[in-house]
Amino acid sequence: MKILITGGAGFIGQRLAKRLLERNELNGKPVTELVLLDVARPNDERLLADERVRAETGDISDPAVLRRHIDTQTEAIFHLAAIVSGQAEADFDLGMKINLDASRALLEACRAAGHKPRVVFTSSVAVYGGALPDVVQDDTALNPQSSYGTQKAIAELLLSDYARRGFVDGRVLRLPTISVRPGKPNAAASSFASGIIREPLNGERSTCPVDGDTRLWLLSPKSAVEALIAGCEIEREKLGLRPVINLPGLSVSVNEMVAALAEVAGEDVVQRIDWQRDERIERIVCSWPGAWNTARAEELGLSGDKNFADVIRAYIAENHAENHTDERS
Amino acid sequence: MKILITGGAGFIGQRLAKRLLERNELNGKPVTELVLLDVARPNDERLLADERVRAETGDISDPAVLRRHIDTQTEAIFHLAAIVSGQAEADFDLGMKINLDASRALLEACRAAGHKPRVVFTSSVAVYGGALPDVVQDDTALNPQSSYGTQKAIAELLLSDYARRGFVDGRVLRLPTISVRPGKPNAAASSFASGIIREPLNGERSTCPVDGDTRLWLLSPKSAVEALIAGCEIEREKLGLRPVINLPGLSVSVNEMVAALAEVAGEDVVQRIDWQRDERIERIVCSWPGAWNTARAEELGLSGDKNFADVIRAYIAENHAENHTDERS
Numbered sequence: 216m217k218i219l220i221t222g223g224a225g226f227i228g229q230r231l232a233k234r235l236l237e238r239n240e241l242n243g244k245p246v247t248e249l250v251l252l253d254v255a256r257p258n259d260e261r262l263l264a265d266e267r268v269r270a271e272t273g274d275i276s277d278p279a280v281l282r283r284h285i286d287t288q289t290e291a292i293f294h295l296a297a298i299v300s301g302q303a304e305a306d307f308d309l310g311m312k313i314n315l316d317a318s319r320a321l322l323e324a325c326r327a328a329g330h331k332p333r334v335v336f337t338s339s340v341a342v343y344g345g346a347l348p349d350v351v352q353d354d355t356a357l358n359p360q361s362s363y364g365t366q367k368a369i370a371e372l373l374l375s376d377y378a379r380r381g382f383v384d385g386r387v388l389r390l391p392t393i394s395v396r397p398g399k400p401n402a403a404a405s406s407f408a409s410g411i412i413r414e415p416l417n418g419e420r421s422t423c424p425v426d427g428d429t430r431l432w433l434l435s436p437k438s439a440v441e442a443l444i445a446g447c448e449i450e451r452e453k454l455g456l457r458p459v460i461n462l463p464g465l466s467v468s469v470n471e472m473v474a475a476l477a478e479v480a481g482e483d484v485v486q487r488i489d490w491q492r493d494e495r496i497e498r499i500v501c502s503w504p505g506a507w508n509t510a511r512a513e514e515l516g517l518s519g520d521k522n523f524a525d526v527i528r529a530y531i532a533e534n535h536a537e538n539h540t541d542e543r544s
Numbered sequence: 545m546k547i548l549i550t551g552g553a554g555f556i557g558q559r560l561a562k563r564l565l566e567r568n569e570l571n572g573k574p575v576t577e578l579v580l581l582d583v584a585r586p587n588d589e590r591l592l593a594d595e596r597v598r599a600e601t602g603d604i605s606d607p608a609v610l611r612r613h614i615d616t617q618t619e620a621i622f623h624l625a626a627i628v629s630g631q632a633e634a635d636f637d638l639g640m641k642i643n644l645d646a647s648r649a650l651l652e653a654c655r656a657a658g659h660k661p662r663v664v665f666t667s668s669v670a671v672y673g674g675a676l677p678d679v680v681q682d683d684t685a686l687n688p689q690s691s692y693g694t695q696k697a698i699a700e701l702l703l704s705d706y707a708r709r710g711f712v713d714g715r716v717l718r719l720p721t722i723s724v725r726p727g728k729p730n731a732a733a734s735s736f737a738s739g740i741i742r743e744p745l746n747g748e749r750s751t752c753p754v755d756g757d758t759r760l761w762l763l764s765p766k767s768a769v770e771a772l773i774a775g776c777e778i779e780r781e782k783l784g785l786r787p788v789i790n791l792p793g794l795s796v797s798v799n800e801m802v803a804a805l806a807e808v809a810g811e812d813v814v815q816r817i818d819w820q821r822d823e824r825i826e827r828i829v830c831s832w833p834g835a836w837n838t839a840r841a842e843e844l845g846l847s848g849d850k851n852f853a854d855v856i857r858a859y860i861a862e863n864h865a866e867n868h869t870d871e872r873s
Contacts, residue, residue: 307709345785346683354675356683357701358786365705369698372686376694380636456674457687 222296223251314366391464424493430505463519466506551625552580643695720793753822759834792848795835
């Protein structure tokens with residue numbers, strides 16, 4: 216089967232690509248072609264060397280680019296390309312263009328192709344905000360307090376309606392904050408959720424911009440990739456009237472993350488964290504839920520991580536075993 | 545103050561215009577100019593004769609049209625123009641163009657003008673759907689089961705983010721189904737909610753396409769107009785992080801509506817209703833909530849109707865006192 220990954224040069228995109236190639240199967244069919252569409256080429260040469268992989272560069276907000284890469288052979292699409300939260304807040308028009316217009320153009324390209332491909336959108340904790348229960352439920356209203364969250368919530372609604380009308384076989388996976396990401400800090404307001412682990416482990420200082428009591432809802436890169444694949448493989452009928460799924464995560468406070476880092480790497484490493492609150496980041500991140508109900512995801516066969524110390528250990532193991540890769544998405 | 549009403553030639557648009565001219569005040573300022581923008585001219589000659597009124601025709605999905613009619617003098621905007629539920633389901637692209645693109649273009653025109661006008665969007669029961677509690681709460685998730693509901697939900701999100709960023713002073717009023725509308729049936733899936741009262745009173749037969757137990761959430765035209773004005777006058781600070789308000793309504797079953805009609809006009813009139821279920825309409829209308837919690841709206845000073853028999857009596861009184869007007873919106 217032919218698969219398209221938008222944002223295919225990003226950290227999660229490349230990791231998903233590698234996993235799909237490795238298992239060489241999706242929805243019961245062999246992976247014959249894997250198109251990685253992004254503004255830049257992937258940096259992983261081993262990935263590019265696989266004969267099933269085709270790296271394509273292009274602006275996904277240009278409908279012609281999407282039409283070119285979505286044809287009746289494209290059986291599954293993972294739409295990962297996005298402008299992250301901090302950047303979408305700083306550049307409103309860019310966020311609207313990529314997070315909203317490109318998502319809509321992708322759905323339109325699928326509709327035009329007419330073969331009802333399976334489409335996976337990723338969404339985020341950022342669709343929630345305002346007064347929230349301690350544990351967000353499946354029927355808790357969205358009230359995003361960032362432009363990123365707004366754009367993701369709109370993309371969810373669009374996909375849901377395109378799916379309801381039979382234009383696509385779509386589903387939305389709401390991801391917790393991904394941690395620990397390798398590479399460098401990015402413009403996501405949640406960038407610190409990886410930085411306060413990664414930089415100290417690399418012997419560098421890192422600033423934590425939120426209070427230690429701030430509760431985050433986290434998922435490791437490995438579990439995120441497994442959830443993307445499992446989410447893609449859920450039969451449409453099982454989704455009922457709600458194609459949006461809140462993925463399992465770990466609810467941990469920043470203090471608990473730091474304690475796990477101390478447990479795994481020692482107190483010295485933890486001393487490399489500087490605590491300096493940043494109101495701009497705090498306003499966004501603290502509007503997100505610290506946990507949500509995962510019963511439906513688990514019924515659908517999706518799972519997350521066991522504990523954050525193990526997530527750190529896996530990060531260390533992976534980043535000793537392979538070169539660091541840049542992250543962009 | 546200068547006020548713009550999109551959909552200003554529609555039934556609610558004209559009625560709102562008349563009420564604004566009559567009270568000659570909005571947000572504490574006199575009404576000096578009232579622009580009624582629509583694809584057609586209003587049909588009420590008395591309204592057009594008022595020197596404060598300017599009727600403008602144009603396609604609101606054309607950003608240039610909106611920019612022409614929204615300038616720094618435009619202090620309040622009621623955005624009522626919409627493609628109704630049945631039509632948006634039948635013509636997906638038209639619904640997207642008017643209910644989504646035009647709403648966004650309107651917000652962009654306000655942003656470009658730069659003076660943060662007060663903007664009132666109307667939304668609908670149709671933003672809800674799927675498994676719902678008997679009484680929808682302010683924090684119940686949106687899960688629209690129609691393209692109209694999806695487009696309205698997206699417009700809500702857009703307005704909320706434009707308001708949060710300070711581009712507009714916005715608020716969304718979620719309207720119950722308006723009943724009793726005068727005039728002719730329209731393409732709204734809920735058209736029957738007026739038709740089964742209006743046509744029998746006019747000596748005509750009318751078909752009810754849903755089961756008598758179907759519960760509707762209703763608001764009279766008069767109360768809707770009062771709520772639009774009161775909603776526009778709510779101080780921004782009182783809206784907190786959620787500029788969307790569920791307006792008070794009456795929760796009545798279709799059987800209760802018919803019983804009220806019998807009470808007001810007699811059993812003979814009720815015999816003019818034909819009961820013939822229509823799956824297309826039922827699927828949309830039965831996905832809507834039959835009631836929602838009105839505590840917040842009441843705290844904000846908004847109110848609805850007392851009982852449906854009085855709504856029918858008011859309809860009869862109004863439509864004896866004045867000519868029938870066509871309804872379009």
